[in-house]
Amino acid sequence: MLSSCFLYNSVGSIDETAIQNLSLIVNLTKNIQVRSQSYHDDEPDCEDYAKYFPSFVWVVRDFTLQLVDTEGDPITSKDYLERALAPQKGFSDSVENKNRIRRLLCSFFKERDCFCLVRPLTNEDNLQNLDSMEVEKLRPEFFEQMMYLRKTVLNRIRPKQIDGKSLSGAMYAGLVHSYIRAINEGAVPNIENAWSYVCQSECMKAAQEGADAYDATVREILQDKLPLPLDELKNYHAMGKDKAMALFKKKAIGDQVEEYLKDMRRKIKQKFQALKHENEKEASRVCSSFIIKEFSGINKKLKSNEYKSFHDFERDLRLFNTYFMDNGPNAPNKRLIILEFLQKSLNDGANFFIKQLQQEFELQKTISS
Secondary structure, eight states: OOOSEEEEEEESOOOHHHHHTTGGGGGHHHHOBSSOTTTOOSOOOHHHHHTTSOEEEEEEESOOSOOBOTTSOBOOHHHHHHHHTSOOSOOSHHHHHHHHHHHHHHHHOSSEEEEEOOOSOSOGGGGGGGGGSOGGGSOHHHHHHHHHHHHHHHHHOOOOEETTEEOOHHHHHHHHHHHHHHHHTTOOOBHHHHHHHHHHHHHHHHHHHHHHHHHHHHHHHTTTTOSOOHHHHHHHHHHHHHHHHHHHHHHOOSTTHHHHHHHHHHHHHHHHHHHHHHHHHHHHHHHHHHHHHHHHHHHHHHHTTOOSSHHHHHHHHHHHHHHHHHHSOOOTTHHHHHHHHHHHHHHHHHHHHHHHHHHHHHHHHHHHO
């Protein structure tokens, strides 16, 4: 369940005894489930298992036979394996039991191969010290066969895959964790459930990484650039969102991709709303600073009674509006900010002139008395 290539070692030859020793194959379906029965009423068949099982390599050690067919013609070790796995003739229970193992082995492991290795030493006394012996002391034939086996297996090996998706280290670790958890809980390891667990974990990480990538991209672009017009801010938002989507699609796997994609989009939308609020807040700050600085001249004239009429004051307010729109910060809600300020200034100016008129009226009234 965890390997991408399963190497099975036996000694001597592939005879009936060697095949019967593979009876564990019969019990695989009892100890491994490919999918959750709560979601599927139909029983899985051998083809369902074959999609998840690794390739199978039978290594026959201390091989002494000649690789030839019944007519004496040379055959390959793979041909030797396939001939050994051919169904036996007969209808007895014994024959059926033998054929069942052969049938399941061929059904579970679609990709099969065999390598036959001669005994590494001719002197049996040295076999006990085989692991400490130098390569030069091994039989040249054994060494060549071993190197060929090693080269072939390593060239064919591929990352562990499920549903055509190669597993990363983190995904593989998640798969191991899921299987071990099931075994420790006394349950049968379930490939579909384990894969679903891995997919959920990867989708969750992909959604979070995508949202983080959006945040990092937008923050880097907007560093020291706020405030910005809303259209320009939306353009940068789109750039960050595209990067987040590309990252998510690259890493997310499984049947729940859309669910986690919605979650990532929701997070990005929240981040954009927060960014808009920050932009508006900064716009208000810089616009207020600009207005206070540039409006001081008009305010000074008003307080010093330099305006002959309210009409003159209104004229300067209109001129200031034009000046602000042409020279003020390039910020969102710019027009709204200046209109609110001018409305307040207009009211304050009107109150000021009314107060002045009242004072003049009171003075004239006092003089007349």
